[in-house]
Amino acid sequence: MSEALERLTARVRACRICVDQPLGRPLPHEPRPVLQPSSTARILLAGQAPGTKVHLSGMPFTDASGDRLRNWLGVSAPEFYDTEKFAIVPMGFCFPGQDAKGSDLPPRRECAPAWRARLMALMPRIDLVLTIGGYAQAWHMSTARLPSLTETVRNWRAIWDGPTVPKVLPLPHPSWRNTGWLKKNPWFEMDLLPFLRSEIRYRID
Secondary structure (H helix, E strand, C coil): CCHHHHHHHHHHHCCCHHHHCCCCCCCCCCCCCCCECCCCCCEEEECCCCCHHHHHHCCCCCCHHHHHHHHHHCCCHHHHCCCCCEEECCCCCCCCCECCCCCECCCCCCHHHHHHHHHHHCCCCCCEEEEECHHHHHHHCHHHCCCCHHHHHHCHHHHHHCCCCCEEEEECCCCHHHHHHHHHCCHHHHHHHHHHHHHHHHHHC
């Protein structure tokens, strides 16, 4: 990691903006920003925000969603956590809490405006962004994003062939809550995932 990115990452990990200067209700617990930036990786995983298990572990995707995501990518856990291969920078760095139904709340609104552009500027080798879920797609895809997540992911070939730099591939969230979505959209596993795995191998082997 470059010295500049290391310094910025230390500032992010010490961030308390969602408690000290919140937009709306403050974070309901002590902040614990979780991210894995890299100045050398070519692949950026742009997710939503940590869940409860990631909040406890302090490492990204140490949960069932992470197991499914690694399966989608066709990589091992050591490959996944190798900062030479992957940068992992979600839209929100802290676990945002849960709603009354037990679902995770959206990423905190403070994170991306405060830190994302600065982090991206210090990760110059990124040439593939995997936008995991609607919040990441809204930030990274601009007009290539369609009205719904399903439409956006289904349009992945046109998005890939478009002029966007770095290249972007939209993905649904790998949560167990999306198991029904995967069954309704078999093209995702049949068409998109083989292409995705090929592009991953091209960049990490």
